[in-house]
Amino acid sequence: MEQMTIEDYNQRKAKSHKLLLLFAMVSMFMMFAGLTSAYLVSASRKDWIHTMILPPAFTISTIVIIISSITIHLAKLSIKKNNRQNTSIFLISTLVLGIAFVYFQFKGFSQVVDMGYFFTGSESTVTSSFLYVLTILHLAHLFGGIISLLITIYNHFKQKYNASQSTGIELAAMFWHFLDILWVYLFLFLYFVK
Numbered sequence: 001m002e003q004m005t006i007e008d009y010n011q012r013k014a015k016s017h018k019l020l021l022l023f024a025m026v027s028m029f030m031m032f033a034g035l036t037s038a039y040l041v042s043a044s045r046k047d048w049i050h051t052m053i054l055p056p057a058f059t060i061s062t063i064v065i066i067i068s069s070i071t072i073h074l075a076k077l078s079i080k081k082n083n084r085q086n087t088s089i090f091l092i093s094t095l096v097l098g099i100a101f102v103y104f105q106f107k108g109f110s111q112v113v114d115m116g117y118f119f120t121g122s123e124s125t126v127t128s129s130f131l132y133v134l135t136i137l138h139l140a141h142l143f144g145g146i147i148s149l150l151i152t153i154y155n156h157f158k159q160k161y162n163a164s165q166s167t168g169i170e171l172a173a174m175f176w177h178f179l180d181i182l183w184v185y186l187f188l189f190l191y192f193v194k
Contacts, residue, residue, distance in 0.1 A: 007164075014167040021171055025178045028141060032134070032182060036189055039130050043193065049127040050194045054187070055111030058135075061104035062187045068097035069180040072149075076173045082163045084156075091153050091169075094176065098146050101183075105139055134186055138179070145179045148172050 042048060075090035109119070112131065118124045119132035152172040155161065161169055 010165065010167070014170070017167060017171055018174065021174060025175070028178075029182065032137070032186065035130075035134055035137070036186075039134070039189075040193065042126055042130065045126060047126060049117070049125055052115075052117055052127050052131075052194075054191055055108045055115070057104045057108035057111050058187060058190075061101050061108060062184060064097050064101045064104060065180050065183050068094045068101065069177050071097060072173045072176045076166065076169050079156075079161050079166045079169050080163055084159075087156060087161070087169070088153075091149070091156060095146065095149050095153065098142065098149065098176075102139065102142065102146075105135060108135070131190060134190070138183055138186060141182070142179055145172075145176055148175060 043050075071090045071093040075087050075094065078084075078086035078090055109132070112119075112128065117128040117131075119128055149172055152168050155168050
């Protein structure tokens with residue numbers, strides 16, 4: 001029987017981790033697909049607000065998360081070249097941009113309330129409640145992304161990654177890109193579907 005090398009074992013382990021993450025991302029996407037389908041069905045209600053616009057802070061947060069997707073991609077490229085310094089800069093930049101995204105999301109909630117649309121209570125509407133649910137659920141997943149990013153940064157500083165062993169950074173980048181694509185989908189959906 002052929003003996004498995006450490007490199008073969010690491011490659012199999014990386015593939016299984018990527019597959020598990022892919023299954024998790026598909027299930028998360030299905031949840032959001034279900035919610036956006038419910039949004040479409042609810043838009044035919046008589047009490048649906050067709051004039052509500054997304055606040056400017058949501059546009060800024062969209063730009064921020066797209067830039068963060070670029071920085072984590074650059075971190076992945078940097079570790080593949082064994083450039084630890086650039087990897088550190090890009091990972092920390094991604095973390096800062098992720099925190100900025102969260103800030104602008106909460107600023108967006110404040111702007112929605114300032115426009116007179118409340119998320120809960122007697123003055124809330126179905127429209128504003130859907131906006132709240134979609135964005136809060138995305139933020140919950142983004143908090144998971146930030147935690148995984150913190151773990152990745154910690155492991156990077158413990159020198160667990162290099163050009164031949166970069167699975168942790170690859171998984172973090174894969175999940176972060178998913179969160180980015182998911183938010184852009186939600187943003188465009190909420191922007192164009194009234």
